[in-house]
Amino acid sequence: MNTCLAPCPVVFDLDGTLIDSAPDIHASANAVLRMNSAGPLTLDQIRSFVGGGVDMLWRRIIAATGLPAESHRDLVASFMTRYHDATALTRLYPNAIEALGVLADRGYPLGICTNKPMGPTRAVLDHFGITGLFATVIGGDSLPQKKPDPAPLRTAFAALGADPARPRGIFVGDSEFDAETASNLGVPMLLYLQGYRRSPAEALAHRAAFDDFRQLPLLVEEAAAI
Ligand SMILES: O=C(O)COP(=O)(O)O
Numbered sequence: 001m002n003t004c005l006a007p008c009p010v011v012f013d014l015d016g017t018l019i020d021s022a023p024d025i026h027a028s029a030n031a032v033l034r035m036n037s038a039g040p041l042t043l044d045q046i047r048s049f050v051g052g053g054v055d056m057l058w059r060r061i062i063a064a065t066g067l068p069a070e071s072h073r074d075l076v077a078s079f080m081t082r083y084h085d086a087t088a089l090t091r092l093y094p095n096a097i098e099a100l101g102v103l104a105d106r107g108y109p110l111g112i113c114t115n116k117p118m119g120p121t122r123a124v125l126d127h128f129g130i131t132g133l134f135a136t137v138i139g140g141d142s143l144p145q146k147k148p149d150p151a152p153l154r155t156a157f158a159a160l161g162a163d164p165a166r167p168r169g170i171f172v173g174d175s176e177f178d179a180e181t182a183s184n185l186g187v188p189m190l191l192y193l194q195g196y197r198r199s200p201a202e203a204l205a206h207r208a209a210f211d212d213f214r215q216l217p218l219l220v221e222e223a224a225a226i
């Protein structure tokens with residue numbers, strides 16, 4: 001049961017859901033690889049490494065390049081100096097801003113729950129002028145836990161007025177991490193199909209899937225009513 005008396009909180013993942021940020025992550029990562037005399041990775045490789053946050057991204061890059069595991073901390077630090085305000089190659093997905101506007105106009109409290117660190121999260125939301133749409137933003141370094149632990153999503157829903165003991169709301173995401181987070185919290189997930197998941201959509205638990213943000217307002221209304 002997810003029935004919400006007031007409009008349900010709707011919380012969004014960020015990378016691969018609202019924004020296509022893989023090109024900036026790719027460019028920043030390859031710059032660091034070059035400085036460390038490692039060859040570049042492809043955009044497809046980097047895209048498949050996104051979802052678990054920056055530490056996991058660099059564990060996956062280290063595994064793919066053979067760089068020494070002990071260099072993880074320095075590589076992450078070097079990456080963050082580029083990534084913290086990298087927006088030049090990032091795009092909002094088509095019709096995402098319009099769908100957010102429709103939901104905001106209908107009174108849905110909106111939030112973000114991302115594994116992206118808060119620095120680049122704030123930078124990209126400001127870059128696109130959409131910070132004000134979200135009453136709460138939880139980043140990958142906001143809490144000790146990251147998705148798929150349910151704590152960040154529970155915190156986002158609570159900040160939007162949901163009872164933390166019995167969270168009600170809808171999570172919109174693109175990846176295995178998001179599907180698992182929603183399952184762990186017991187809330188419905190709407191799966192955006194144009195993002196960065198590694199497995200077929202059928203392998204991810206979700207209430208409904210969509211490939212165009214014009215479909216989202218209706219899916220939110222349906223998920224809120226069940
Ligand atoms: O930065 C990541 O690895 C993932 O970010 P996301 O949670 O917004 O998909």
Ligand SMILES: [Mg+2]
Binds near residue numbers: 051175195196
């Ligand atoms: Mg994502």
